[in-house]
Amino acid sequence: METSKLSPITRITKYTLIDEVQQRSFVIMFVFCAICVFLIRGCYQGNYVVNGQSLDAATIVRMLSKATFHVIGAGVMVISALLSMRIFRRDRTEGMQSCILSKPIARWQYAMGKIVGLWALSVLFMFILHSIVFLITSINLKVFMPGYLIASLLCSINLLFVVIAVLLLSLLMSDIVAFLCVLGVGAVGFVADGIAAASHSQIGQAMVQQSSGNPLSDLTWWKVVYFFWPKLLGVQQLASSLIDSESSLGFGSIYPIINVLIYCLILGVFLFKRFRNEDIV
C-alpha cells in the first residue's frame, strides 16, 4: 500500500488512541482493573487442598494465573465493546467525522483508522493487565511462564472481532443495543463451548446415554452453533494452552483462530460497505 494511503490511517489511529486515553471513564476503568489484578496477588499465597492433598505452590500459581488470564481476556472484551460502541456517535456529534471526511481522506481510511486505534488500545489494555500477572508470578512467586504474554497477544484476535462487530452494529442500531448484541454473541459462544466441553467429558456422555440411549443425538443443534458461532472462548482456551506449552497446533486446535478471523473479515467488509453509504451529519 502507498505511504500516502497509510498516512491518514496512522493519523486517525493516533487521534483515536489519544482521545480515548484522555477520557475520564477510560482512566477510571483502567485503574480499577489494574487494582483488581493486583489484589489477586493475595490468592497465590493460600493453602489449597484437593482430594485431601495439598497443592504445591507452582501448581497453584499456574492454575490461578490461567483463571486470571481468562477473566482478564473476557473482561477486556467487554471493555473493548464499551469503548467501541460510542466512537462513531462521538465523532459525529463533536464534528470530527465531517472535519476528517471533508479532507481528501476516503471513508475506508477513516473506518480503518478507527478500527486499528480501538484495537490497539484494547490490546494494550489487556497486555498491561496480563503483564501485571506475569510480573507478579515471575518476580514475587518465582514461577516463570514465558507463554503468558504470547497467549495475551493471541487473544487480541478476539478484541479485533469485538471492535469490528460493535462498530458495525452501532451503525445499524443504538449504541447500547449494539453493545448488548455483541455481549450476547460472546455469551452464546461461551455457552456453546461449555456444552461441547461437557458433552465430551465422561460424566456428560454417561448422562446423555442414560437419558436417551442415543449418545449426543440431542446435541446436534448445539454442535452447529459450536462450530459456526464465533469461537471467542475457543481462542482464549487455545491461547491459555500456550501458557503451559501443552498444545500441539494442528488444524483442530487452530480452528477457533481461523473461525474468528473469518468473522472479522466478513464483518469488516460489511462495516466498510455500510459506512460507505452512511450519511455524514
Place this chain on the structure above:
Amino acid sequence: MIELKNVTKRYESLTAVDDVSFSVKTGESFALLGPNGAGKTTIVKMLLDFTRPTSGSLSLNGIPSTLAECRQSVGYLAENNHIPPSLSGWQYLIRCAELLDMNRSEAADHCRRIVELIGMQGRENTKISTYSKGMVQRFGLGAALMGNPKLLILDEPTSGLDPIGIREIRLLLESLKDQGTTIFLNSHLLSEVEKICDTAAIINRGKLLVKDTISDIVKDGETLEDVFVRLVKG
C-alpha cells in the same frame, strides 16, 4: 471547478433537491441562496460526498465527488460547526494540518498564521469547551483555510458571530477572493453576499429558480433581498 448535473436527492417521499444543474468557475465567488429547508445544505453535503444523490452527478475540480481526491484542495466550514470540546483550538488546527499530510513544523507554522488570520491570538491554547459560539466558528473557519485551499465551501460562515466578527470574516473572504480562491457560500445574510459574491443561485423547495451574476439578478432599484423575496414567494 464545481459542476452539478441533473442532481436529485430524495429522502423517502421528500424531494430535497430536484434536478438541479449549475456550475461554478475557478476564481468565482458564488452564493447559494434559499429559505430554510430549500436544499442548500443537502447540495453542500453532496458536493463533499457526505450524502449521495439519488440521481445525477457532481464533480469538484473535474473529479467525481465520490472520490476522495476531489477534496485535495478544498476547505469546508459546516453550518453549526462543532469541534471536540476536549481539545484546544491549537490542537484542533494541528490535527487538521496533519490530516493534510503536513509534518510537525510545517503544521505549527501554518497554524500560527491561521490563528492570526482568524484573530484568535492568545486564546488558541484554551480548551474549546470554554469558547463562545463565535470563537468556535472562527476556529472552524481556520480549519477550512488550512493548506491554502483553492476552493472554500462555507455553510453559514457568519453564524454566531457578532457584527464585528461578521465584518472581519467578510474582509477575510474578500481578500481570499482577490487571491483567486473560489468561494462557494451558503448564507442567509444577503447584504454580506452582495458584498462578497459575483454570482448567485436561488433555490426553493429543491428547485433552482435562478443562477446568474448578481448584477444581472438584481435589476435597477432592487436589492438582492427584494429579488430573493419575489422569487421565493412568487
